[in-house]
Amino acid sequence: MTAFQAFLDDSGSGIPVFVLSGYVSSVDWWEAFSQFSKIKAAERNVRLAGFFELINHAAQASISSIIPISHYKTIIAGKIKSEWDDRTSSPCLT
DSSP states (O other): OOOEEEEEEEOOSSOSEEEEEEEEEEHHHHHHHGGGGGSOHHHHHHHHHHHHHHHHHHSSEEEEEEEEHHHHHHHTTTSSOGGGSOTTSOGGGO
16 A cells, blocks of 8 residues: 655735645655755755656646635634644734
8 A cells, every 4th residue: 555645835925815735646755755855955946946847747646725715714714723724824814
């Protein structure tokens, strides 16, 4: 059986929608990919474009969700675990 892992990020930038996007792939693939995190920041930044191409090619799936903030506040806010609904770190949710 293969275990999968997702890496996600939210918008949190004060826009009128909440955006959650990321990539899903096998845990083994992410562990192999993480070896690139050991290079220096300047070199890493130069290679980022290539990394994005690699992720887009090799990740099992990309996922995105867009919810208007008003709907988020009505339907989701306060109804999920507080650590998943941290409005202090997402200015658009305050």
